[in-house]
Amino acid sequence: MTEEKPAILWFRQDLRLADNPALHVAANHPFFAVYIWDEQDPWPPGGASRWWLYKSLGALKQSLHERGIQLIFRRGNPLHVLKTLAQETKACGIYWNRCYEPYAINRDKEIKSYFTKEGIPCQSFNGSLLVEPWEIQTKTKGPYQVFTPFWKALQSLNFPKLTPIPDLQGWKTDVSSEALEELGLSPTLWGQSLEEAWQPGEKGAWERLNHFLEDDGVEAYARKRDYPSENGTSHLSPHLHWGELSPTQIWHQTSQIYGAEALPFLRQLGWREFSYHLLFHFPELPSKPLRPSFDRFPWEENADTLKAWQTGQTGYPLVDAGMRELWHTGSMHNRVRMVVASFLVKHLLLPWQKGEEWFWDTLVDADLANNAVSWQWVAGCGADAAPYFRIFNPSLQSQKFDSEGIYIKQWVPELHVLDFPYIHSPWQAPIEILERAGIELGTTYPFPIVDHAFARKRALEALRSL
Ligand SMILES: Cc1cc2nc3c(=O)[nH]c(=O)nc-3n(C[C@H](O)[C@H](O)[C@H](O)COP(=O)(O)OP(=O)(O)OC[C@H]3O[C@@H](n4cnc5c(N)ncnc54)[C@H](O)[C@@H]3O)c2cc1C
Numbered sequence: 001m002t003e004e005k006p007a008i009l010w011f012r013q014d015l016r017l018a019d020n021p022a023l024h025v026a027a028n029h030p031f032f033a034v035y036i037w038d039e040q041d042p043w044p045p046g047g048a049s050r051w052w053l054y055k056s057l058g059a060l061k062q063s064l065h066e067r068g069i070q071l072i073f074r075r076g077n078p079l080h081v082l083k084t085l086a087q088e089t090k091a092c093g094i095y096w097n098r099c100y101e102p103y104a105i106n107r108d109k110e111i112k113s114y115f116t117k118e119g120i121p122c123q124s125f126n127g128s129l130l131v132e133p134w135e136i137q138t139k140t141k142g143p144y145q146v147f148t149p150f151w152k153a154l155q156s157l158n159f160p161k162l163t164p165i166p167d168l169q170g171w172k173t174d175v176s177s178e179a180l181e182e183l184g185l186s187p188t189l190w191g192q193s194l195e196e197a198w199q200p201g202e203k204g205a206w207e208r209l210n211h212f213l214e215d216d217g218v219e220a221y222a223r224k225r226d227y228p229s230e231n232g233t234s235h236l237s238p239h240l241h242w243g244e245l246s247p248t249q250i251w252h253q254t255s256q257i258y259g260a261e262a263l264p265f266l267r268q269l270g271w272r273e274f275s276y277h278l279l280f281h282f283p284e285l286p287s288k289p290l291r292p293s294f295d296r297f298p299w300e301e302n303a304d305t306l307k308a309w310q311t312g313q314t315g316y317p318l319v320d321a322g323m324r325e326l327w328h329t330g331s332m333h334n335r336v337r338m339v340v341a342s343f344l345v346k347h348l349l350l351p352w353q354k355g356e357e358w359f360w361d362t363l364v365d366a367d368l369a370n371n372a373v374s375w376q377w378v379a380g381c382g383a384d385a386a387p388y389f390r391i392f393n394p395s396l397q398s399q400k401f402d403s404e405g406i407y408i409k410q411w412v413p414e415l416h417v418l419d420f421p422y423i424h425s426p427w428q429a430p431i432e433i434l435e436r437a438g439i440e441l442g443t444t445y446p447f448p449i450v451d452h453a454f455a456r457k458r459a460l461e462a463l464r465s466l
Pocket of ligand 1: 225233234235236237238240241265268269271272273275332333334337338341359363365366367368370371372374375378
């Protein structure tokens, strides 16, 4: 008796078993799974993201192994890798869940067309979004560029049904695999501190979600979400990026328990959908401003101010706290992301792409759509962007959202003895207070890298010139 030919399940940004439509269909056959480290990707995962991927693939391999399914690792051009695998195993079909990055879309089209010609069926599915980016259109059949009507339209649609984990039948023959360690993802600089903050993998994702739902996360979300010292948000973003949970699972689970009360939280998933919608329709978003007039913006080039920003040495405590939190944990509170991003672009006049790149390398949730859209939003050159004259005053933002300086003191310990109001602007503190606090500006903590009033005026002039 000849053995049934296997299907190939190609894992990408869907590193889970539950609610995985590609897995659901691949499981109609005996199958094996592959993860390909794509060496052609123009936006390969950055350092912190690679750490996450390494851990998450380890967890996925283990849970597939427990169900008798082999997860193999290969590196290279995915088309070549899949060709080799399909030939080696005489595969009967290839299945994956869609990615929406411009490079991935073109790559996958090419792969699909190659295998279709070869008579090997390829099928792709939506495993990452509530709605496909092309399924939502304005009345004039174009893409949305304003969030509120997009959000309204999104809520009027039906989201996919959840797919349970089917019975899985592994292919009996072993397929050769590179070791996960050989993909070059394993922890470098960040390993230890990231390990303390996160648990990558499907199990860790569910623990996060359940914790958020069982605690007062959803009920208190609207009240707490803007305060970085409160644990007021879900921390699900890296799990969502790598598809350890689907937005559909989060949506159903949360609205089943909380109904309309969950909307302020679910609205954030709406922003995620909006970002993917924009990236799909404007594929140059990661590098080019959506508003072309910004091509003429008089950006500065300054390696010193960029370094001060990256290392949390700007002299503005909230900005420094955020940048240090990012370095230490691979994440940063959303409110603080807005403040540090605005500071880079408007106070330092450094191009938003520099900030985008740094976030790409250091965030565990680095996501091409969310990152590019958020940076353009803050810079004022994106869709539904913050008006150009909105220039956050970092000291006022910090007074408003971290008034007692709890968050600042956690990440900028050299200021921990200062209290309101000087914790927000140490350069305004009388000398005796600084002395008592053991702070010598310029030595133990920097003077502000740029004066706020000067920076504000300069940015407004530059922006008006557009
Ligand atoms: C300059 C800048 C860069 C950013 N870069 C990224 C990035 O690379 N990856 C990323 O996932 N988010 C990014 N964000 C959006 C946001 O800061 C994070 O999604 C959020 O802080 C993650 O924390 P959470 O999971 O606790 O979010 P929650 O508040 O619990 O929200 C739930 C989920 O909704 C999504 N979400 C929340 N806010 C946004 C938003 N503004 N835009 C899109 N989706 C959102 C995330 O998937 C998040 O996990 C960026 C924001 C800014 C201002």
